[in-house]
Amino acid sequence: MAFLKGSDGVSGGVVSFSEEQEALVLRSWAIMKKDSANIGHCFFLKIFEVVPSATQLFPFLRNSEVPLEKNAKLKTHAINVFIMTCEAAAQLRKAGKVTLRDTTLKRLGATHLKNGVGDAHFEVARFALLETIKEAVPADMWSPAMKSAWGEAFDQMVAAIKQEMCY
Amino acid sequence: MAFLKGSDGVSGGVVSFSEEQEALVLRSWAIMKKDSANIGHCFFLKIFEVVPSATQLFPFLRNSEVPLEKNAKLKTHAINVFIMTCEAAAQLRKAGKVTLRDTTLKRLGATHLKNGVGDAHFEVARFALLETIKEAVPADMWSPAMKSAWGEAFDQMVAAIKQEMCY
Structure with a gap:
């Protein structure tokens, strides 16, 4: 790509994401989409395993006595986050930016800041997402390049959220 | 065990660790001991992967330009921590406590506090340790009970360190 990237993967609001990276994300997302609820749930359970x-x-887990595996609110939250993440990744190249509505980004920034989400948590979420996708796609589809493409897409989404967190 | 455990796995300085848990730790440590340097290194690389x-x-990694995989100071640190952890786990039942010298515990408490190690970091280290041991022992030796035994031993070591961290 011709764009110089900043350390947050974003340069002046223009993101760099190659055609090959886009193809890898689209190919795996097409497979996972049908099973989003289950995969999204696994994604969050992996975060809590780590x-x-x-x-x-x-807030909806703080005083809950329902086991994580059976918590309906967690399931709903997980599928929303997972689909939002994957759709943003799938649209990243064509849109040239993280395609979350400005109001959604502002809300995500405020919520993450208010609930005390720090760098280490975003990193664990990244690790959990990549591990989950690795398990979700056919074994012969997963590759270092696919891992890198999803990692880059996730980094750019986190960078967009952090810009709204006003550290 | 007859002892009631506190939430930190320690009750009045007396730890609970069953004979079965001890046997599982001793059996796997006997296998891993010969390859401690390599396994300890993998343990730390897993932490940084997550x-x-x-x-x-x-401090010795903050301004280092040497890749983590080749950093000699990290290798030395990793083997020391890994052996200390495993030896403390192996001796836990007979000693009835985490067998780190009081001066070592005080130093560990002070160092972890000074360097900003938080709950999430200890949890990631626990996850990384269990994943590393899983990979290090023969596949037919690993079991949920072995995972639980090592997890318990690690929790008790962390509880002993945290007691010196004066949160």
């Missing part, structure tokens, strides 16, 4: 205390970042 | 920003918690 960092159990992250449940405290979610 | 949370890359955790390198900032280590």
Whole structure:
């Protein structure tokens, strides 16, 4: 790509995402889309496997006695986040930016800041997302290039949210 | 065990760790001991795979331009931590406590506090340790009970360190 990237993967609002990266994201998203609810749920359960205390970042989990695996609010939240993440990744190249509505981005920035989400949490979410996609797609589809494409798309979404977090 | 455990896995300094848990730890540690340097290194690389920003918690990594895989100081640190952790786990039942010398515990408490290690970091280290041991022992040796035994031993070591962190 001709664009110089900043350290946050975004340069003046213009993102760099190659045709090859887009193709890898689209190919895997086409497979996963049919099973979004289940995969999104696995994504969040992986986050809590790595960092159990992250449940405290979610108001609807803080005082819940329902096991994580059976928590309906978590399931709904997980599918929303997973689809939003994958759709933003799928549209990244054509849109030239993270396609979340400005109001959504502002809300995400405010919510993440208010609930105490820090750099380490975003990193764990990135790790959990990549592990989850690796398990969700056919074994012969997963590759270092696909991992890198999803990692880049996630980084750009996080950069867009962080811009609204006013650290 | 007859002892009631506190939420930190420690009750009045007396820890609970069953004979079965001890046997599982001893059996796997006997296998891993010969390859401690390599396994300890994998343990730390796994931590940084999950949370890359955790390198900032280590003064000797903060301004280093040497790749993590080749950093000699990290290798030395990793083997020390890994052996200390495994030896403390192996001795936990017989000793009835986490067998780190009091001066070592005080130093560990002070160092972790000074360098900004938080709950989420300890949790990531726990996840990374269990994943690393899973990969290090023969596939037919790994089991949910072995995972639980190592998890319990790690929790008790962290509880002992946190007692010196004066949150």
